[in-house]
Amino acid sequence: METGNDVELVRSFFKRDIAQVSKPGRYLGIEVNARRRPLTARGCNCVLVYPDVYEIGMSHLGLAILYEEINEREDCMADRAYLPWVDMQELMQRKGIPLFGLESRVPLNRFDVVGITLQHELTLANVLRILSLAGIPLRAADRGSRDPLVVGGGPGAYNPEPVAEFFDLLVLGEGEEVVHELLDAVREWKDMEKGDRPGFLRRCASIPGVYVPSLYRVHYRPDGTISGIEPLEGAPMPVRKRVVSDLDRVTRPRRPLVPLVESVHDRCSLEIFRGCTRGCRFCQAGMVYRPVRERSEDVLYAWGREMISATGCDELSLSSLSSADYSRIISLAERLSRDLERERVAVSLPSLRTDSFSVELASKVGRIRKTGLTLAPEAASPRLRSVINKEVTDEDLLEAVSAAYREGWRKMKLYFMVGLPGEEEEDVEAICSLVRRIMREGDSGRPPRGLRLSVSVSTFVPKPHTPFQWVGQLSLPETARRHFILKEGLRIRGVTWKWHTREMSYLEGILARGDRRLGPVVEAAAREGCLDNWSEFFSWERWRRAMEERGLDPTWYVERERGEEEVFPWDHLSAGVDRSFLWEEYQKAQRGEATEDCRYGDCLGCGVCDGKEVSGRLAGGGS
Amino acid sequence: MKRILVKYYKKGDAAYLSHRETMRAMERALRRSGADLVYTSGFHPRVKVSFAPALPLGVSAEAEYLEVAVEREPDLADMTRRMNEALPEGLRVVSLQVLPDYMPKLSRWARYGLYRVEGAGGSFHLCLRIDGEGGGRLRDALQKLEDRFGAGVDAVTRVGIYASRDEILEEYPDKVYFYHTENGELEIMEESGAG
Structure with missing residues (x-):
């Protein structure tokens, strides 16, 4: 690889200037287990980008998997990048330093592929900030043969429309297999001097799971709704997500990177299964990661031990969407915690169901540490719980809290949402009375002395590919009114409560179900700022103005109830679950009817299993 | 143990x-x-x-x-x-x-830090206390060195940690500057007998 002027620039920047910024450890790229491979001449050089700061990005499992997949190949390499903190951004801009891959210190625009994960709506402006710091043309249409291919992925790819024009292509679903098909395609293209970019993108579109936004034209009606999405030049309609059928057979990060700077989740993550069939109607993850596929117990046991000995981590987290649901959870958790206890490694279960079984399990395996426990009843009234299909009762919650209290936890966190479809004032008040009941009587009629409850309340944001994709989100004044009810009602000794910034949830709502007309809005907002998920940098005013200037109405995107037949901006993208199933679920929600978990009951016909490659897989052997 | x-x-x-x-x-x-x-x-x-x-x-x-x-x-x-x-x-x-x-x-015993300071004025050894209340004022000491010699500092390396000044003098008989963290004075280190 030729050494250009900009590579020198980065090098001298490290010599002279890096000590000026806060926590320079974030930019060094010398983590234990970093592969630090040089760029190749003929293979595909990738840089994997998490569009938020190092401390958040380093904990992300998806990119860790891709990092491993790509670097296992002799002919290709992967480096990493994150959004620099504001002081570093300013310094880089002042000194003319382009954003670079942490390990190679080569500017991003010299890579073949810049892969960006879309994990959250409030990081979309960060994506544009990253492209502009890297000196890569923002719009895919403006990129030429010397510019990298900007590739997106992650759950945000299920509706990437607000940023679609900035991506050459996106990948829907799980990346372990499709990444190799893409790498091979890029290699081949590189052999042909990267000529005819549009032709190359057309070829990519024939790879299952690959979405090339420029190959779809969106037609709007005068009222702003979409009349149709037209695939061009034989592009697939819809693009279907990729699913790995057997997780035991794909690459696992055996030597995960060890963050140099303390990160949000300073632990090794053992992904025990993917998917969740509990069917909570608000939950996008529960819909788009289907079907449930468990890894086998022995694979997990060996993998967990391997990661601990390769990192020196003191915590192994059994992660999934609902860890207590894993078929062999007791056996796995007990084996791991018994064997790792000697090395003082704690085994933790981050996402627990709200029941005493889960709490007792967490307690049994987490003998060593009792920091905080989080339970998520989401809604406090039985009626609203049946709307969201979360089958948990007040008694379950009280028992779970009591079990935790008995096991020694004194600090617990409860998660609720406001603004769920059909929510009335009394449903909000039910949160207060439920919390009061916990603090007064526990489940034994006596107040649990010394218990401190932290109640965290988020605003419900309807997400694409869920049964609630049709509903209107709460307006800002109405959210404020419901927060006020909580503020008054949660003045209880030992209880603190936190709420999500209302305008942040509102912006999340705009972008979650946004369409392509929002592209210039994101671009304008990103010019003036970024890090919208950090309250010290978030500015609703910036976004409101950007929308107003383009004649777009936030309430239309956020608060409007959609009709059954409305064409959604993401209708050409399929997460596997049928739209008709989602609609039926929405109707059942309105009637307060429950839907069973297909793990225990009959197939619900959600559409995700194809009866061949894609189907549920349990570690106990059943499916 | x-x-x-x-x-x-x-x-x-x-x-x-x-x-x-x-x-x-x-x-x-x-x-x-x-x-x-x-x-x-x-x-x-x-x-x-x-x-x-x-x-x-x-x-x-x-x-x-x-x-x-x-x-x-x-x-x-x-x-x-x-x-x-x-x-x-x-x-x-x-x-x-x-x-x-x-x-x-x-x-x-970790009381004194010995630093090698390299800059336009050459290479020096600088010693200061690193423990207790007045410890660790390296930046002040470097500023003082810069002022005294009118030359900037390019690189600083801590070459060792010692229990006493005499230990340092044994190892580095040549000129070592000592920075008094209490009053900001810079002096050439000599055997004190006191440590």
Whole structure:
């Protein structure tokens, strides 16, 4: 690889200037287990980008998997990048330093592929900030043969429309297999001097799971709704997500990177299964990661031990969407915690169901540490719980809290949402009375002395590919009114409560179900700022103005109830679950009817299993 | 229980790791060293380890120290090798030493830091106290050096940590500047007899 002027620039920047910024450890790229491979001449050089700061990005499992997949190949390499903190951004801009891959210190625009994960709506402006710091043309249409291919992925790819024009292509679903098909395609293209970019993108579109936004034209009606999405030049309609059928057979990060700077989740993550069939109607993850596929117990046991000995981590987290649901959870958790206890490694279960079984399990395996426990009843009234299909009762919650209290936890966190479809004032008040009941009587009629409850309340944001994709989100004044009810009602000794910034949830709502007309809005907002998920940098005013200037109405995107037949901006993208199933679920929600978990009951016909490659897989052997 | 004195260096990019980040990296390496470590008790057990006073960000070090408690004496060569495999580039264990019981704790003897200062005016040795209240004013000392010699500083390396000034003079009989953290005076170090 030729050494250009900009590579020198980065090098001298490290010599002279890096000590000026806060926590320079974030930019060094010398983590234990970093592969630090040089760029190749003929293979595909990738840089994997998490569009938020190092401390958040380093904990992300998806990119860790891709990092491993790509670097296992002799002919290709992967480096990493994150959004620099504001002081570093300013310094880089002042000194003319382009954003670079942490390990190679080569500017991003010299890579073949810049892969960006879309994990959250409030990081979309960060994506544009990253492209502009890297000196890569923002719009895919403006990129030429010397510019990298900007590739997106992650759950945000299920509706990437607000940023679609900035991506050459996106990948829907799980990346372990499709990444190799893409790498091979890029290699081949590189052999042909990267000529005819549009032709190359057309070829990519024939790879299952690959979405090339420029190959779809969106037609709007005068009222702003979409009349149709037209695939061009034989592009697939819809693009279907990729699913790995057997997780035991794909690459696992055996030597995960060890963050140099303390990160949000300073632990090794053992992904025990993917998917969740509990069917909570608000939950996008529960819909788009289907079907449930468990890894086998022995694979997990060996993998967990391997990661601990390769990192020196003191915590192994059994992660999934609902860890207590894993078929062999007791056996796995007990084996791991018994064997790792000697090395003082704690085994933790981050996402627990709200029941005493889960709490007792967490307690049994987490003998060593009792920091905080989080339970998520989401809604406090039985009626609203049946709307969201979360089958948990007040008694379950009280028992779970009591079990935790008995096991020694004194600090617990409860998660609720406001603004769920059909929510009335009394449903909000039910949160207060439920919390009061916990603090007064526990489940034994006596107040649990010394218990401190932290109640965290988020605003419900309807997400694409869920049964609630049709509903209107709460307006800002109405959210404020419901927060006020909580503020008054949660003045209880030992209880603190936190709420999500209302305008942040509102912006999340705009972008979650946004369409392509929002592209210039994101671009304008990103010019003036970024890090919208950090309250010290978030500015609703910036976004409101950007929308107003383009004649777009936030309430239309956020608060409007959609009709059954409305064409959604993401209708050409399929997460596997049928739209008709989602609609039926929405109707059942309105009637307060429950839907069973297909793990225990009959197939619900959600559409995700194809009866061949894609189907549920349990570690106990059943499916 | 035995104590092991770990001597390590911190060079290159690793010099930009903060004290806290360096501690984390060393603790992780200790956990992977194969040694039978002593842990603190309680809900969040930690490796029983103590570090020499913090090195300012951006300063390299040739001989830093930490002291770690182990249940029994490990194979030192094996422990060194395993730790070095588990450390980020630029952090390396130089030697390990099992401390006899009579040796004072690291926090009792790590008093003086000796720095090599390189700049346009040449290369100097600078010594200052690094423990207690007045410890660690390296930046002030460097400013004083710059003022005195009218030349900027390019690189600073902590070359060692000592219990007394006499130890330093034994090793470095040539001119060493001593910075008094109490009054900001800079003087040439001479044998004091006092230490």
